[in-house]
Amino acid sequence: MIRERYLNMMVLALLVLVPAYAVLMDEPFTITLATRAVIFALAGVGLNLALGQGGLVSFGHAAYFGMGGYAMGILASHAQNYEPLMEVPFVIEGTNSMPVIWLVAIVASALLALLIGALSLRTTGVYFIMVTLAFGQMFYYFTISWPAYGGEDGLSIYVRNQFPGLNTLDPIQFYGICFVLLLAVLYGVNRLNKSPFGLALNGAHQNEERALTVGINVYRLRLVAFVISGAITGLAGALFADLNRFVSPTMFSWGVSGEIMIFIILGGVARLFGPVVGAAVYIMLEHFLGGLSEYWFIYLGVILLFVVLFAKGGIIGGLSKKETRHAG
Template sequence: MSREGLVNAALLLALVAVPGWALWADAPFTITLATRAVIFALAAVGLNIALGMGGLVSLGHAVFFGIGGYAMGILASHAQNYTPLMEWPFEIAGTKSMPVIWLVAVLASGLAALLIGLLSLRTSGVYFIMITLAFGQMMYFFAISWPAYGGEDGLSIYVRNGFPGLNTLDPIQFYGLCFGLLCLVLVLHARLMRSPFGLALNAARQVPERVRAVGLDPVRLQLVALVISGAITGLAGALFADLNRFVSPTMLSWQMSGEIMVFVIIGGVARLFGPVAGAGFYVLLEHLLGGVSEYWQIFLGLFLLLVVLFGKGGLVGVLAGRARHD
């Protein structure tokens, strides 16, 4: 097994060990922290597909995270209030079923990514960044100005949504669900990286003109990557809203987009387990230093600076050595 494989296995084992350790140490709050880290990692895996494989520096990924969150919030709030989501031309009821909510979150955020991609991929570089940021801000202010779903105050859900055969109110079972989804998405990412699509996307990032010469459209490749990326981040948003039983415009803010990007950069851009390492590190730092100072992000900024300057492969790169793309 390669060094990176060992690092990945160690990260996976650490996540598997969390519930056992939490029970042994009588620290149930650890499970909530780990769930938060796993959901952040899921969102960051989504961004890593666009950023690491496609070279798309998106500062608007919170749009997809927020859409996933609102998909959960809207469906669940209608279900808990026994009011239909819409009555004409046909009635659609709300739902408290996680699989249905996930499906809606994935489809809605994937569709949003498709629309944003169709417009933003006409540009590149700083213009692409600005357009994704602009979409993010548009959605943020739209959510604030939408009183039907809480406006600036957000939307609370009384009881966590359900999953067949599981008690999602049990933190360990909910953690297991989130962890299972993260593993599934990591497998998908690994397969994508080795697939002809992933290779062509990687090539399009390097030399778009050469990719065209072999009959591939770099913009279409990037669009597909952005849709997959947005859908995964949307799924993470639905889980995050379920974890907190609350969704607010904060999930759509540009700070959220920045945080998702920080997870990827700290962990290692284009590294399979980079987002897992980055999100885990972020949540750990927030937990350990958050109690010491409310300005704990100063230390995060310092660390980010060190990673960008001296460890291009992020935490995984430091532990496993440089990869060919670093």
């Protein structure tokens, strides 16, 4: 048994060493896999804030993932075709600048999470799961039937968006961008978890009545957490679209919501690095098992069942001993 903090350090080291090795060995495909893992991890870190810390089992986080993806797709496609997004009352041009796209993705998914959260947080338990799922599916069908941006076929962006001073088409440089963003978000979420806000959020998850009777407006608390959660997943969506240089309604599908949830369960619910480990393991399983059989989901199911039944706290929980919250 090792301390969770050392385990986290090892995970970070692997996320540096594996791509470095891939560069040395000239295996760009491995870098792409690692990039996928890091982006999925980021989406999971977003959901984990709501699901792990807040106990808000959102089965519709694909909505924010997709929103981030389409923020990128729409802005980049306008830039690609030299058509402004709108001309009246003022002109808004498309853009292929990553920082601008990220900002738009974050703001758009935060607003969407505010809207969906404000409505769905009035319910609890299974109803909450179903309402969030319904909202996610609503966007899925909307993008399928909306012809302006590719409809069912999705939207291809031929050139990866630009980041000042970097060549984003070089796999390792794009990986670097995603990795640094993941680090920044992990740092922020770690601070958030330990802040009064995080203490209250998790406290309200453990005992809502207690949070209310010490004067905490639990609804508003959860809504803010839900918005931050959606914004992080939205940022991941924008990166995912840039990785593939393609967006499609699939990003909005409930399968994506389920996958993001699997990362968390696999790695460890409410553990800071849970989704990171979960996403990395998922990508590895997908790569190795998927190569063996088309039906690799069966094996994934067995592994998931094993983790849920025998490893309390997911892979992280199974490998590390419990760290008291205020020790750090």
